[in-house]
Amino acid sequence: MxxxxxxxxxxxxxxxxxxxxxMIDPAKVLAFLDLAGRWDASLAFVMAGAVLFAxxxxxxxxxxxxxxxxxxxxxxxxxxxxxxxVMGALLFGVGWGLAGxxxxxxxxxxxxxRIEPLVFVSAMLAGMAAHRGLDxxxxxxxxxxxxxxxxFEQASGG
Amino acid sequence: MAWENFTPLSASLGGALIGLAxxxxxxxxxxxxxxxxxxxxxxxAAKGDRAWRVAFVIGMLAAPGLSALLTGxxxxxxxxxxxxxxxxAGLLVGFGTRLGSGCTxxxxxxxxxxxxxxxxxxxxxxxxxxxxTVFVVRHLAGV
Numbered sequence: 001m002x003x004x005x006x007x008x009x010x011x012x013x014x015x016x017x018x019x020x021x022x023m024i025d026p027a028k029v030l031a032f033l034d035l036a037g038r039w040d041a042s043l044a045f046v047m048a049g050a051v052l053f054a055x056x057x058x059x060x061x062x063x064x065x066x067x068x069x070x071x072x073x074x075x076x077x078x079x080x081x082x083x084x085x086v087m088g089a090l091l092f093g094v095g096w097g098l099a100g101x102x103x104x105x106x107x108x109x110x111x112x113x114r115i116e117p118l119v120f121v122s123a124m125l126a127g128m129a130a131h132r133g134l135d136x137x138x139x140x141x142x143x144x145x146x147x148x149x150x151x152f153e154q155a156s157g158g
Numbered sequence: 159m160a161w162e163n164f165t166p167l168s169a170s171l172g173g174a175l176i177g178l179a180x181x182x183x184x185x186x187x188x189x190x191x192x193x194x195x196x197x198x199x200x201x202x203a204a205k206g207d208r209a210w211r212v213a214f215v216i217g218m219l220a221a222p223g224l225s226a227l228l229t230g231x232x233x234x235x236x237x238x239x240x241x242x243x244x245x246x247a248g249l250l251v252g253f254g255t256r257l258g259s260g261c262t263x264x265x266x267x268x269x270x271x272x273x274x275x276x277x278x279x280x281x282x283x284x285x286x287x288x289x290x291t292v293f294v295v296r297h298l299a300g301v
Contacts, residue, residue, distance in 0.1 A: 004213045006186040011214035013179035014191060014263075015221025019233045021172020022165065024222070027236035031163060033285075033292040038160035042169040047266060049173025050180070054191075054271035057181020067188035074188050075272075078259070081279045088258020089265070089280040093287025095250030098295065099239045102262040103193040103255060106248075107215060109235060111222045116237040120248040127252020128198045135202075 003069045015108045021046040024109050026100025033097055078142055079149040180268050183214075192264020193218075194255035258284075 018024045023046055031040035066072050096102050101109070101120050109117035180191040187210060189196075200211045226232045239247065255261040258280055260269065265284075269277020 003187050004209045006182065007189075007210035008213040008217040010179045010183040010187075010191060011217025012220055012224065013175050013182065013217075014193075014214075015218035016225060017172045017175030017177075017179060018218075019172070019221055019225045020175060021169045022233070023172065024233055025235040027238065028163075030238075030292055031160065033288045034296060035289055036293055036297050038163070040160050040163045042163070042165045045166045045169035046173035046176070047270075049170040050177040050267040051173075051270045053174050053177025054180035054184075054267050055177075057177070057184050058268075058272050060181070061185050064185075067184065068186045070188045072188060073184070074190070076190065076259070076269075076274070076276075079274075079276055081276050084257050085259060085276060085280055086283050088254045088256070089260075089283035090258075090287045091250050091254030092258055092261060093254075093284035094291045095247040095254060096262075096284060097288035097291025098250070099244050099247035100237070101244075101247065102251060103197060104218065104261070104263050106251075107193065107197070108218045108221055111219045112232055112235065114235075114237070116239070116241065116244055119241050120244045120251075123245040123248025124252035125197075127249040127254070128194075128256050129201075129252075130249075131198075131253050131256035132202065 006069060014104065017046075017050070018105050018108050021049075024105045026105075028100075029102075029105070030097075030100040033100075078146050080145045080152075082145050084145075176263070176267060177271070180263070180271070184268075190264055190268045192260050192268060194252075194261040195259070195264050198252075198256050254284075 021042075022028045023043060028040065029043065031038060032043035061067070061073065099120055101117070103124060106117050106120045106124065110121055183189050183191045189210070196211045196214050200208060203211060222232055251261070260277065260280060262284070265277040265280040270281060
């Protein structure tokens, strides 16, 4: 119950951050990506602020064996920079540049009651489902990738 | 540079809130605040693993309403993309973030904050693709 409440608060803070920074506005996001046009650097400050404060949190957690409300930290297990990572990020970037929406702002914008975020989020869920369809393949890839990075860490004494 | 649209203060403040949200979720629950992971993992999540994901999304959905209560108006957004473009973009974002294990929040905020080389590579890749796409659409295709 406490974990669920904290997750709600975290989502609320996250959404407020998107509203206050105006990252919820696709026009603002596209103006940031438009280096050759009327460039708006604001979103670099969103990233900087977010990374700084999140970094503080991760630093605080470093001395702890477990989070306050659970038995362990669930950190991403895969460390390799592989083809799915880069291909996925490139595809995502193209979609981001077409619409000006990434997942967080699009979800938050659903509450504005407009049709555009609804169309985007529905298609996004369909895209995620399509990927889940290839899940067996992806899982096998992830295992290989993690095996490889584990071998690398053992070899390098990490 | 369009100085009249430049809003570094509200951007930094909003960014700080996003960072605090990520710090809170990590310190208390030991979870990465990556939106595509939270949403994409919802369907396949085990029973005890689903409630926090749903709660996080409800929190996000509540944010514009809370902001309207505090400021008196809903945030203004300008969406120029057509509905078919939004549908294609959504598909790409959904598929791409799952294939690449993250989006702007998971890789761009949490990953960079954890000094992950993998997330730095992903962030460089999606920023480059986003910038290139906007360049093609706005300055080459002339839309």
